[in-house]
Amino acid sequence: MLCAPPDYAESHVADTDHPFAGLVSRLEANQTLSREDREALLHLPNKLRQLDPGTYIVREGDRPRACGVLISGFAYRQKVTGDGARQIIGLHVPGEALDFQNLFLEVSDHNVQMLTRGEIAEVPIEAFQKIALERPNVGRAILVTTLVEASVFREWVLNIGRRDSRSRLAHLLCEFALRLEAGGAARPDHGYELPMTQEQLADATGLTPVHVNRVLKMLEAEGLIVRNRRHISFPDWHRLRDVGDFNQRYLHVRDRATNGVF
Amino acid sequence: MLCAPPDYAESHVADTDHPFAGLVSRLEANQTLSREDREALLHLPNKLRQLDPGTYIVREGDRPRACGVLISGFAYRQKVTGDGARQIIGLHVPGEALDFQNLFLEVSDHNVQMLTRGEIAEVPIEAFQKIALERPNVGRAILVTTLVEASVFREWVLNIGRRDSRSRLAHLLCEFALRLEAGGAARPDHGYELPMTQEQLADATGLTPVHVNRVLKMLEAEGLIVRNRRHISFPDWHRLRDVGDFNQRYLHVRDRATNGVF
DNA sequence: CGCAGGATTGATTGCATTCAACGACCGTGG
DNA sequence: CCACGGTCGTTGAATGCAATCAATCCTGCG
Numbered sequence: 001m002l003c004a005p006p007d008y009a010e011s012h013v014a015d016t017d018h019p020f021a022g023l024v025s026r027l028e029a030n031q032t033l034s035r036e037d038r039e040a041l042l043h044l045p046n047k048l049r050q051l052d053p054g055t056y057i058v059r060e061g062d063r064p065r066a067c068g069v070l071i072s073g074f075a076y077r078q079k080v081t082g083d084g085a086r087q088i089i090g091l092h093v094p095g096e097a098l099d100f101q102n103l104f105l106e107v108s109d110h111n112v113q114m115l116t117r118g119e120i121a122e123v124p125i126e127a128f129q130k131i132a133l134e135r136p137n138v139g140r141a142i143l144v145t146t147l148v149e150a151s152v153f154r155e156w157v158l159n160i161g162r163r164d165s166r167s168r169l170a171h172l173l174c175e176f177a178l179r180l181e182a183g184g185a186a187r188p189d190h191g192y193e194l195p196m197t198q199e200q201l202a203d204a205t206g207l208t209p210v211h212v213n214r215v216l217k218m219l220e221a222e223g224l225i226v227r228n229r230r231h232i233s234f235p236d237w238h239r240l241r242d243v244g245d246f247n248q249r250y251l252h253v254r255d256r257a258t259n260g261v262f
Numbered sequence: 263m264l265c266a267p268p269d270y271a272e273s274h275v276a277d278t279d280h281p282f283a284g285l286v287s288r289l290e291a292n293q294t295l296s297r298e299d300r301e302a303l304l305h306l307p308n309k310l311r312q313l314d315p316g317t318y319i320v321r322e323g324d325r326p327r328a329c330g331v332l333i334s335g336f337a338y339r340q341k342v343t344g345d346g347a348r349q350i351i352g353l354h355v356p357g358e359a360l361d362f363q364n365l366f367l368e369v370s371d372h373n374v375q376m377l378t379r380g381e382i383a384e385v386p387i388e389a390f391q392k393i394a395l396e397r398p399n400v401g402r403a404i405l406v407t408t409l410v411e412a413s414v415f416r417e418w419v420l421n422i423g424r425r426d427s428r429s430r431l432a433h434l435l436c437e438f439a440l441r442l443e444a445g446g447a448a449r450p451d452h453g454y455e456l457p458m459t460q461e462q463l464a465d466a467t468g469l470t471p472v473h474v475n476r477v478l479k480m481l482e483a484e485g486l487i488v489r490n491r492r493h494i495s496f497p498d499w500h501r502l503r504d505v506g507d508f509n510q511r512y513l514h515v516r517d518r519a520t521n522g523v524f
Numbered sequence: 525c526g527c528a529g530g531a532t533t534g535a536t537t538g539c540a541t542t543c544a545a546c547g548a549c550c551g552t553g554g
Numbered sequence: 555c556c557a558c559g560g561t562c563g564t565t566g567a568a569t570g571c572a573a574t575c576a577a578t579c580c581t582g583c584g
Contacts (some may be wrong), residue, residue, distance in 0.1 A: 006574085009332040059512075076416075077416070079417070079419075079420045080508040081420065081424050081425055081429075083423075083507075085422070085424040086421040087419060087420040087424045089416045089419050089420065090416075100409070100545070101323045101409050101412070101413070102342075104402065104405055104407055104409055105406065105413070105514055106514075107408070108509065108564090109413045109416065109417075109512045109514070109515075109518050110413075110416055110512075122327075122386070126517065133402070135396060136395060138368065139401060140395070142405070142406065143366055143404070144366050144367065145403050146405065146408050146409060146412065147362070147366055147367055147408060148365050148367070148412060149412060150363070150408065150412040150415055151363070151367070151371045151372075153412055153415035153416055153418075153419060154351045154352075154371065154372055154415055155341070156414060156415075156419050157341075157349060157351050157372075157418050157419055157422060158341040158343065158349040158351065158522065160419060160422050160468065161422045161467075161468030162343050162347040162348070162349045162468060163343055164539080164540095165345075165539080165540070167343075177482050191456050194515075195558085197561085197562060197563085198562075198563065198564095199562080199563095205423075206422065206423030206424060207540075207541090208541055208542080209540075209562090210540090210542080210543095211539090211540055211541070213563065213564060213565085214540090214564090216564090217564085231340075231551095240345075242350065243346075245343050245344040249323070249371050250371040250372075252367055252368075252369075252371070290583080377541095407551090408537090426572095427571080427572070428579095459530065460530075460531065460532095461530085463532080469533085469572075469573090470572070470573055470574080471577095472532085472533090472572090472573075472574080473571090473572055473573070474534060475531065475533085476532090476533090476572090479530095479532085
């Protein structure tokens with residue numbers, strides 16, 4: 001990031017303060033953007049909204065008029081079976097767009113909800129579509145981002161379908177660590193504030209809250225995690241990665257600096 | 263082969279016989295294409311190959327040079343855990359491209375394999391990329407197709423994470439029926455030749471082959487399915503759909519003719 | 525015929541669920 | 555300040571669904 005303008009400096013938009021700075025830098029991780037592309041993204045019309053935990057951003061069956069971009073806090077995707085069992089399908093960290101689906105599909109097939117309190121920017125879908133269609137780089141960045149998301153879904157299918165509860169949870173903790181890191185947060189082995197209740201962890205792993213509790217205690221007893229309230233850290237990141245059968249390839253991060261190190 | 267110049271009209275390619283006719287009609291289901299778009303697609307350079315069941319089309323870790331389009335037969339996506347458990351992640355029916363991921367991501371994150379004997383057309387990725395980038399409609403069609411695929415992955419996460427074995431299998435059978443139908447095959451309630459062994463069904467549902475066998479017998483005893491060798495039909499499609507908690511919304515089919523009927 | 529892959533069945537085991545209760549923490553309001 | 559209620563986390567006991575282990579059967583095929 002911080003690609004200084006080639007022509008003249010136009011710093012009336014301070015990149016790091018701008019609500020879309022995170023979005024732009026995430027898109028740039030997947031696809032080179034020109035200065036004009038960046039400017040266009042930063043000038044997307046939007047309305048900022050502060051949302052409480054549990055607030056729905058999209059509901060299954062909706063025809064959304066706006067595409068939300070997560071500015072701060074965390075969000076998750078979720079579907080529910082006919083008899084009310086909930087499955088969390090994906091997590092989102094700040095800087096990620098929550099609704100690329102709905103730019104090009106009419107009816108939403110799942111729910112998106114805030115996990116914590118946080119801020120989102122709502123961009124009218126027409127404006128986002130326009131920039132995606134008129135600016136090849138942006139269109140391609142969106143496509144690549146979508147492809148990476150699909151890869152994450154595939155890994156979740158594997159995780160839930162074929163790993164036991166211990167590996168499943170370890171894997172989820174690893175993924176979250178890496179996703180946070182990719183956004184510029186701390187190194188994965190330094191731990192983080194896990195924004196999920198045990199019930200939500202259960203919904204993300206296809207387990208029950210009770211069992212999640214037991215498995216977390218097991219991981220703790222093994223010295224694989226240390227918990228202090230919601231804060232979680234990893235005394236032996238390497239071993240946790242092994243237990244979780246975690247290989248970051250599916251995240252398609254291109255950052256050479258940390259690629260494969262953790 | 264088949265790289266005839268695009269300048270003047272060329273109807274020597276009979277649409278319905280052409281190997282890419284299925285691909286084009288599937289893309290058109292998601293996005294309007296101009297005549298030129300169609301022609302460009304039909305003239306993509308490609309090499310036809312007849313493949314036996316189990317043949318790998320892409321391997322995890324590969325950097326594919328070609329994008330496979332399934333002309334006949336069936337294929338599936340698959341990942342394996344560190345200790346060798348396999349999870350089938352998706353199925354493909356004729357006319358579908360198997361590798362949009364690898365047009366824009368460098369390293370494949372999963373395996374793609376033939377399920378049955380069948381034919382694929384290998385298109386050099388540069389040619390496919392070119393058409394995707396230069397023809398907005400084609401690019402958009404690929405994006406939409408990718409978004410629908412992602413939606414299917416999400417439904418699989420739900421299916422495997424939160425439904426019991428009976429619903430899981432019923433759901434899979436329903437999905438396959440609809441996917442076949444979307445390609446122009448028979449109506450879902452008329453049954454089809456299921457191209458999967460019970461072991462593969464197990465890998466697709468996160469179960470064991472033995473349990474799949476028992477559940478199939480259970481479904482049969484309930485009168486929800488009738489089996490004759492690999493042929494399977496559905497005496498009570500509506501009830502099977504209920505048992506499988508199946509709602510086709512996630513497939514994002516736009517065909518008004520059958521939408522919601524089955 | 526005999527072999528191999530797939531399907532079927534039975535017996536047993538075990539991981540995760542379910543049911544139920546209790547405990548810890550936090551914000552709120554009297 | 556403390557009592558209170560609610561959410562979340564923890565623990566125990568019993569249950570159950572699906573896995574595992576182990577044969578056997580079937581069928582197409584060389």
